[in-house]
Amino acid sequence: MNVHWKRIEELINLEPKLEGALIGVSIRSRKTGQILYEHLGNTRLHPASNMKIFTCAVGLEVLGEEYAFPTELWIDGDIVGQRLEGNLYIKGKGDPTLLDKDFEQLAIIIKEKGIQEISGNIIGDDTWYDSIRLSQDLNWNDEHYYYGAQVSALTASPNEDYDSGTVMLTISPGKSEGDTPEIVLTPKTKYIKVLNNATTLETNHEEEEADIMVTREHGSNIVVVEGTIPKYSASINEWVAVWEPTEYALEIFCRSLKKNGISYSGEVKTGKTPKDATQLFVRKSMSLAELSVPFMKLSNNGHGEIIVKELGKIKNGIGSWDSGLEVLNKTLEKLGVDTSKLVIRDGSGISHVTLIPPNVISDFLFRIQEKKWFDSFYRSLPVAGEADRMIGGTLHERMFGLNVHAKTGTIMGVSTLSGYLTTDEGEELIFSIMLNNLLDEEEGPEIIDRLVEFIIKESKTIFS
Template sequence: MPYQYVKFGLLCCLTILLSFIPIHIKNEDKPVQVRDEKNTMEVRIGEVLKDQRLQGAIAGISVRAADTGEVIFDHFGDIRLRPASNMKLLTSAAALSVLGENYRLKTEVLTEGMVVGNILQGNVYLKGKGDPTLLKQDFDTFAKEIKKNGISMIQGDIVGDDSWYDSIRYSEDLPWSDETEYYGAQVSALTASPNEDFDAGTVIVNIKPGKKIGDFAQVSLHPKTDYVTLVNRIRTNNEPVSEEDESYKVYREHGTNTIVLEGTVSMSIIRERKWVPVWEPSLFALDLFRQSLLKQGIVHVGKIRMGFTPPTANVLYTHESMPLSELLNPFMKLSNNGHGEILVKEMGKRIKGEGSWEMGLDVMKSELSHLGMDVETMVIRDGSGISHVNLIPANEISRLLFNIQSKPWFPVFLNSLPVGGVSDRKIGGTLRNRMNEGISKERTRAKTGTITTVTSLAGYVEAKSGKTLIFSILINNVLDEEDAKEIEDRIVEILAES
């Protein structure tokens, strides 16, 4: 008999014998669970990522349990992607850790002169130390403090000193096209803001229709200043207002403080406002100071110029900004780019004695490493995220958001994040018009981010189960950023429903 037949016969006999042996499976500790695969977080997010609007784009997603740090969802989480303004999460965490939540930025008024009678014989120095929150009324206060010293005349120069930071005004990768946008304003240690949004280094251009069709529009500056020249070419018409396509444009000519307004404005509008950055904000601040001195009746005989404060100068008055714990609110909720760059330079100044991007980013990377991030897998070029060269993996952002929960300053950090679906811009910030419906509304605290072809969203969401989830969503190479934001919101909604 051939061997293969013998082998087959033995196997059959063995099978018959085994059928008579009872088999007992103990499963008392692990009951069988039926899982609805269609409703798991992984499956639902996977379906969202099939959206045709993401075709050709790449999404890095990382979701962690806030209590353990365990990664419970990962889609390209270790791929380096452009974070846009999610970079501000890193900057604010590093600044809180390095500077502290009570840190304040200063501005000083000094003199090297002598007061003879009511005349100050010598120069007055306005020394900026990075405060981006100086308003026109603060310069008025400076002038009042000088007058309190019995001074009604200054025989000497009024000197602006911005040497606390270096003279480089733009971060390394800021595109030239952003120079005339409010979010691309120059960074200086001596600067001023037009209102309490604190967009330092900008002025507000107010635009109203003329009194009749064909008239030039009525335009004005806030704060009022001769430092900027307006060239008004906007005419008034009676056409309906379109939010999608503005009928006019406002821009500053490169290298000048000439702001040009062109196009038409409808009779139906009440007022339009445009924020425009100035060229050399230090001189802008100095002009506001000059105005305030005149307002207080202080006569000035001398030049107005930039320079350095001598070490022998005496302090007449010191102004302090709000603490960092409060400054983080306009920085994070309104995504203020200038604040991010100022904080980078301030970290460099305080730790390494040099207020530059190079030294500041060095300090920032070191601190992020101490906070548990793998900085060797990142490219960090600025503090705001405006650079298209920044590269951060989603898993590293979620790791940071997990690690900092144990820090004493974490409540300040958490409070600075925009809250989804809350219409008050001081609370909802850049999420005030998102997540208006669904369970994620008011349960989500997260930082948004947008640059051309990029959107991002990262933060914390309270799930229906009562657990808090940490998430980071980076979407790059999109054709329409608004479409990508809708997809981000859908993912967060799925997390909130879990």
């Protein structure tokens, strides 16, 4: 080992916060793939959201950069005058980017087709995927957070972060001490019921921050808001995952129908589109290459799980986690990964069971550089110190001034970072740093960043 690489070893061994923890490090030449340094490089560790590196790459490999998720409108009756004598179906096929305005546009299109009255039912069809909403290792206490949202083939997002299956709550302080804060929902929906138990706090401390907790009662859409918000505080945004996102999307769709003067006399329910139905319209999402940006930059768990289910549906005809993970593993094998040495349980990395060695991650990052879709993949990675969230992503406040394009990862006790960097001497490297068994995962990024900065700044001595 080069004497200067030993200094990294010393940094690791002397870091008190790593006592009792595991740290895996793998550093390669980006040009040749040769391992320059490793520490527990072949030890299987929890990757957290570094798992998304594999999901994104396999999605681009199997589905393609131009792949789009369609949402379809179908009818099973005749249009007589301005009346549809039959049912209207909205069939989802995995699109996580549907916003309130997109449901509005679908309603306008129905009106443009000459339909102003529907005698039958409004039916939401989510059968493109199976009915299992949560991945197998998701912690029960994560299910109401945006990062633990349920997966459905028909879903909706509140804004252009595309956290599908969630509602955004904008919470503003009341006018006087003791007042309940004002809460505005995006999108405007009656699908959830908010119990506002929070309080406006009078304070003279300018640095006093809001202390708000938002939870959803299990098995329901009763959302409880508790805590305090200072009287002069700016508004804060909180996200909550809904229970049963298909019905959530259907509620937004039906509200858009009514807003555009389209009435219906039947029920609003979920169901399956008949084989003999007539297609009215198809809306397509942005391309997978474009979707990879919010997926990877913002580390969107829902996108990772949707991609897995889509892989299973397209290749095996079954939109399930088991089917999708089978496709993911087979594709990784074709891309040079020995999956017999890995444990992969989901597409997002929220699993505490998934295990991947850092050498495997760095080797994969080396191998995929020759793929035609690599530019789209590389563009999706967070960029250190870039303030624009759709460029810097989860690295937008880290490692300012350093040339690092890498995927972050955080779950309880785990902090990871894997990607590409350029040293001060112009050497291009691939790296994977994985911290496991931390007492506080929030301390992990600081440790990782110090290691990365050392590699970049001390490159002259390391490579001399």
